[in-house]
Amino acid sequence: MKNLLEIHDAHVYIGSFYILQGVSLVVPKGEVTLLLGRNGAGKTTTMKSILGIYPPSEGKIVFKGEEISNLPTHKIVNKGIGYVPDTRRIFGTLTVEQNLIISRRKGTSKDVMEERLELVFDLFPDMKGFMKQRAGTLSGGQQQMLAVARALMNENDLLLIDEPTEGLSPLLAKNLINALDRLKEFATILLVEQNFRTVSKLGDNFYIFDNGKIVHEGDNIAELIADKELVAQYLGVSI
Amino acid sequence: MTMQTERFSSHDYMENHPQVIKILVWTIVLIVIAAILVVVGIVNNRLDLAILLIVAAALLVVAAIVNNRLVSAICLIVIGAILIVVAIDVYTLEGVIVKASKSFVNGLALSMLLFLMVSGFFLIFGLCDVINFAHGAFFMLGGFMGFVIYLGTEALFLDPNLPFLLLFGANHYVMSVFAFIVSALGATAIMALIGGGIEFFTIRRLYGNSIAQILLTVGFMFIITQAAEIIWGPPQFSYFIIPGSSSQLDTFFMGGVLVFGDIIFETYNIFLIFLGFAVGGLMFLGFRKTRIGLQIQAGIEDKEMVEALGTDIRKLFTIVFMLGAGLAGLSGAVLVPMIGASSGHGLTYLIYAFVIVVVGGAHYGRFEGTFFGALIVGLSIQFSSYFIPFLENIIVFIIMVIILIVKPGGLTGHE
Numbered sequence: 137m138k139n140l141l142e143i144h145d146a147h148v149y150i151g152s153f154y155i156l157q158g159v160s161l162v163v164p165k166g167e168v169t170l171l172l173g174r175n176g177a178g179k180t181t182t183m184k185s186i187l188g189i190y191p192p193s194e195g196k197i198v199f200k201g202e203e204i205s206n207l208p209t210h211k212i213v214n215k216g217i218g219y220v221p222d223t224r225r226i227f228g229t230l231t232v233e234q235n236l237i238i239s240r241r242k243g244t245s246k247d248v249m250e251e252r253l254e255l256v257f258d259l260f261p262d263m264k265g266f267m268k269q270r271a272g273t274l275s276g277g278q279q280q281m282l283a284v285a286r287a288l289m290n291e292n293d294l295l296l297i298d299e300p301t302e303g304l305s306p307l308l309a310k311n312l313i314n315a316l317d318r319l320k321e322f323a324t325i326l327l328v329e330q331n332f333r334t335v336s337k338l339g340d341n342f343y344i345f346d347n348g349k350i351v352h353e354g355d356n357i358a359e360l361i362a363d364k365e366l367v368a369q370y371l372g373v374s375i
Numbered sequence: 376m377t378m379q380t381e382r383f384s385s386h387d388y389m390e391n392h393p394q395v396i397k398i399l400v401w402t403i404v405l406i407v408i409a410a411i412l413v414v415v416g417i418v419n420n421r422l423d424l425a426i427l428l429i430v431a432a433a434l435l436v437v438a439a440i441v442n443n444r445l446v447s448a449i450c451l452i453v454i455g456a457i458l459i460v461v462a463i464d465v466y467t468l469e470g471v472i473v474k475a476s477k478s479f480v481n482g483l484a485l486s487m488l489l490f491l492m493v494s495g496f497f498l499i500f501g502l503c504d505v506i507n508f509a510h511g512a513f514f515m516l517g518g519f520m521g522f523v524i525y526l527g528t529e530a531l532f533l534d535p536n537l538p539f540l541l542l543f544g545a546n547h548y549v550m551s552v553f554a555f556i557v558s559a560l561g562a563t564a565i566m567a568l569i570g571g572g573i574e575f576f577t578i579r580r581l582y583g584n585s586i587a588q589i590l591l592t593v594g595f596m597f598i599i600t601q602a603a604e605i606i607w608g609p610p611q612f613s614y615f616i617i618p619g620s621s622s623q624l625d626t627f628f629m630g631g632v633l634v635f636g637d638i639i640f641e642t643y644n645i646f647l648i649f650l651g652f653a654v655g656g657l658m659f660l661g662f663r664k665t666r667i668g669l670q671i672q673a674g675i676e677d678k679e680m681v682e683a684l685g686t687d688i689r690k691l692f693t694i695v696f697m698l699g700a701g702l703a704g705l706s707g708a709v710l711v712p713m714i715g716a717s718s719g720h721g722l723t724y725l726i727y728a729f730v731i732v733v734v735g736g737a738h739y740g741r742f743e744g745t746f747f748g749a750l751i752v753g754l755s756i757q758f759s760s761y762f763i764p765f766l767e768n769i770i771v772f773i774i775m776v777i778i779l780i781v782k783p784g785g786l787t788g789h790e
Contacts, residue, residue, distance in 0.1 A: 187683055213685040225680045227673040238669045241685040286684065 140165040140294055140324045141186065146195035146205075148185045155181045156192070157348040163294065168316075168325045168339025170357070172332050174372050177345035179328040180222055183296045186326075187219060188212045200293065214241060218287030218323070222298035224279045228272025232263070232282055235271050239289040249289050255322070256285040259315040277308040284315070288322075295319065298328045301335075309334060332371070333361060344370045400780070401436045408432045424461050431457040439781045462762060469637055474761040476638050479754070484644040484713065486753025487651020490746055492706040492724065493731045494658065495699030497745050500732075501675040502695045504585070505578060508592040511725025512599035513566055513703035518716035519607060520562035521708025522614050528554040529624050551628035562708035563701045570700020574693050582692075596721060603718040610719025616712055627712065643712050650709060654702075659742075671695060727752055730775050736785025744787035751778075 141163040148156035156178050163169045171179040184190045186197055188209040197205045204212045213219070227235050236256075240249045257264050260281040266274060271282060280300060287295055300316065301309035309331070317338055319325065329335045332342070336357045344352040344366075351370060354360055360367065388395075409429045416425025431454045438450035462471045496510045507513075532539040532550045543550050573595060581587045607614065616622050618630060629643040662668035674681045674691055682688045707720070714720070735748025752771050759770040766773070778786065 189679060189683070208687070209679075209682040210685050210687045213683060219683045221680065221683070225677055227676050227680075229672055229676060230669060234669050235673075238666060238673055238681075238686070239684050290685070 138164055140200060141326070142198040143182070143186070144196050144198070146182075146185060146192040146197065148181055148190050148192050150181065150190055155190070155348050156185065158195070159345075159348070159350055160195075161343050161350060161353070163324060163326050164341065165324055166320075167341060168320060168327055168335075170332060170335060170339060170342040171326065171328045171345060172330075172342055172371060173345030174370070175330075178348040179345050180298055181348075182345075183219070183298055183326070183328065186212070186296060187217065214243060216291070216293040218290065218292035218295045220283050220287045220295065220297040220300060222302065222328070224276075224283040226271045226274075226279050226282050226286070228270065230271055231268055232271050232274070233267045235282055235286060236289055239286040241290050244290045248291060252288050252290070256288055259318060260285065276303050277305070280304060280308075280312065284312070288319075292323050295323045295325045297325060299330065300327075301329065301331055313338065330371075332357070336361060346370050397440060401440060404780075405432060405436050424464060427457050427461055435777075439777075466762070473637050473639075475758075477640065478757040478761040480640050480648070481644050481713070482754035482757030483750075484647035484651070484753075485710075485757060486750045487648055487655065488706040488710050489724075489727060489731060489753050490749035491651060491654055491658075491702045493728045493745050493749055494655075494742055495702035496728045497732060497742070498671070498695050499699040502671055502678075503574075503578075503582070503692045505582075505588050505592065506585075507699070508589065508725065509573070509595035509599060510699070510703055510728055511723070512596045512603075512721040513570060513700045514707040514724045515603060515716070515718060515721035516569070516599055517562045517566045517704030517707025518711050518714075518720060519603060519614070519707075520565050520704060521558045521711050522616065522716045524561040524708075525554050525558035525616055525711075526622060528557045529622060533623055547624040547626050548628055551624050551626055554624075555628055559705060559708050563705040566704025566707075567697040567701030570703075571693050571697035573700075574696035578696070579689065579692070596725070600718060600721045603721070607716070607718055610717050613715035613717040614711070615715045629712070641713075647709065647713065654705070655746075667691070667694065727771065730771050732785075734775050734778050734785055736782075736787040744785060747786050 139162040143159055143161050146156050146159045147154075148159075159178065159182060161169075161182075171182060173179055181190060185192050186199075186204075188204070188207055188211075192205055195205070196203050199212070199215060199217070202215070204215065227238075230238070236249075236253070240246070262278070263281055263285065266278060271279065274282065284297070284300065287297075297316065300312055304312065313334055316325065316327070316335075320338070325338070327335060327338065340355050340357050342354055342357055342360060343350050352366060409432065412425040412428050412432070413422070416422040434450040434454050434457075438447040438454075441447060459471070462475075466474060492510070492514050495513075496507060499505055499507045499510070529550060531537060532543060532554065534540065539550075543553075577591055578588060581591060604610075614621065616627055618625050618627050627643075629646045631642045633640045633642055633645065662672055670681060670686055671691055671694075674686075674688060678688050681691070707716075731745060731748035731752050733748075734751055735744030735746070751774060755770045755774055756767060760767040763770070
């Protein structure tokens, strides 16, 4: 099985808005796949439809060879998906430690969580210092570390990571990208990132979204960076 | 030109000077209170006390208007002193001490149990976003369940054909202890099942549709209340556990009194205070230390994210409904010896639940506000029943209005 996740012609409505208009993509096992595109192009909605938060009304989503399009969110996640949402969405009234405790799923043993905690401390050594702190009082960078750590508490096959460097200082963003680079050996990653140059070292597969459709796909991000016309047209950034 | 005329309209003036509106409102409130007090004073031939109380009301207004904590505190102390002086004048010093200590203990007991009842209401609202109008009915039904189970258990204990009589050796005190434990646990379990059942079979279909939820829970309130009226009679009937009368046992395990000179406390009310603290403490620990407690807290903040971490949020909803209804059942059952079981309690205590949440401030996932709200409601009901009985039924609303004028978001909420 080469592809961990496949989306076949997914159409997604949120209320009466037609958001994803026939999206098809594959996430090869063991690699990093990037979703690029302007705000509102449908990247986050794609992630949420994988999670079953916005299930597709047409088309299907296949994870590990099994269709998951019509399952409830918690069942999909229990098949081995970790989610790092775009606005962090950590639980502010709980401590960092408590945030991590409730992220361990029923099927994950406490020993695995201990191991994963070691990995987290290895990736983000600073986290040891604020385990007992209320998550709502953390800085933006610390909250982002927690949001990533939360997805690592289980042995997930796929990590959905949405805009991890948003709002972080360049130095923090670089540290986080380095951490994600190390995570490649633990899980397949589907990554949404506006700032695609900073993540170009993570992987080569990419899809460009525009108005709910995939308008371009490729497996060599260096070529994309070189293609100034394409970048200006769909990613809205000039050099 | 039009700009010119508008500049001088009183409406604009008010908008630019909010302080003026505040003073105006308070003056009107004060005049109304003063008028009532003067009438009451003249009727009772005690105009002097009425004037003292008007001074106290005026000080309350000052305390509310000034933005100075020290001045406010001094005003409140003087108000307290005036109230004590008036009370001593009316009831004599001994009378005041007796009444004050009794109302304090009884009020604290009532508050603790109200807190348990309302925390269930609050949890259901916080996690499931459902305003459970049937919560008072759960509380009322819990009372009847406690009453019925207590009598049923003692009948079993006294049945000569069953082994219990041999076991307890006709010791009515021990029988009463066990019957009480069975009734409290039984009422909790039955109400938890009823609450969970209502969630699972009906409310579950209506998440996200708040109008339908309100209609549904109001419907359940009427159904439960009517059923109770059919079985146990209209609200005029209150059922108490009375040894030798409604109860066949010749004693109720905490039916005695504690005597300190002139002051007589009912032991049961002191027991209730401890029970309330114990259950409240257990709940607090449960929310801090257990996985499911943490998940519920997290769910109050962000349901979708809890689901995206792999937890079945619907299961949590059912659990919270069971917990909330169970707490209502428990508090209803153990309050029977104090307030009795009556089909009228459903509506009364639903309204108290609203008052407590409004007064305390609906802070998401935090119980502090609910706790203080319950203290205020419980204490003020008991104090007024001893000192100003004609206000007993409306005192909580008066206090609610005052608190809402001073702090629109409730005690702990944001404005």
